[in-house]
């Protein structure tokens with residue numbers, strides 16, 4: 001069985017990569033996804049394409065959910081016998097923590113794909129805010145995708161390449177749009193792994209059920225307010241909305257709001273918000289007031 005861990009900062013394009021990858025493979029693939037909050041949005045998005053999807057929502061597989069990851073993996077591998085196991089940890093998980101958990105589950109051979117958001121990477125990296133965390137994701141990668149080049153600028157993309165090449169000279173580096181790969185995944189591990197650094201990021205999460213009669217326009221408007229900083233430092237937000245015209249994913253990534261139609265209707269209108277600084281209860285009451 002091939003095992004691939006798809007890592008990368010919040011909103012870099014991990015789920016998009018998996019969705020595109022699944023469309024072009026015949027392999028029996030088991031996906032294990034660990035999303036933020038209790039809402040499990042990525043699990044629903046991926047299971048619309050691949051029914052063999054297991055969600056570990058709420059918590060982080062590199063630390064609090066490590067035991068759950070190990071037991072779930074052992075059971076699922078036994079029951080499903082996939083040809084390929086693909087894991088999407090949440091954007092705050094450290095590769096080191098995941099690697100430890102995989103080792104404990106008896107999986108010692110795996111490939112790490114790290115997706116870099118070319119719009120935001122340099123600013124975040126140079127600010128030093130997530131320094132060690134980024135380095136851990138980059139140094140342990142076998143394949144690095146410099147993603148969202150359609151939204152970025154050439155000098156920025158070149159500089160990003162230079163920085164990540166410096167951190168991990170042995171990795172394959174590919175610029176991508178929507179994390180689309182036109183090559184096979186590397187089968188053998190190339191990275192000289194350094195699993196010493198278990199630097200998980202600590203951000204806050206808020207999950208909210210959205211009333212069924214809320215249209216997507218209303219959520220897009222709220223998310224644009226989020227981007228202005230009026231509600232505090234919101235790092236990432238995503239919502240699933242079903243309205244008369246169909247169902248949609250609305251999200252904030254790279255400081256922008258995106259809306260995309262879903263393949264099938266969502267079962268429940270909901271959102272998850274990932275943020276720093278602001279108090280959870282305060283943000284919750286402000287969002288609920290907005291939705292009323």
Ligand SMILES: Nc1nc2c(ncn2[C@@H]2O[C@H](COP(=O)(O)OP(=O)(O)OP(=O)(O)O)[C@@H](O)[C@H]2O)c(=O)[nH]1
Nearest residue numbers: 010011012013014015016091148177178179253258
């Ligand atoms: N324009 C553009 N949008 C992209 C690209 N890749 C991803 N996106 C969009 O960026 C947003 C975030 O992508 P996801 O695939 O959900 O990112 P993620 O890494 O899975 O996010 P988390 O799991 O929340 O950390 C979505 O709205 C995607 O449609 C790209 O190359 N170009």
Ligand SMILES: [Mg+2]
Nearest residue numbers: 014015042088
């Ligand atoms: Mg995702």
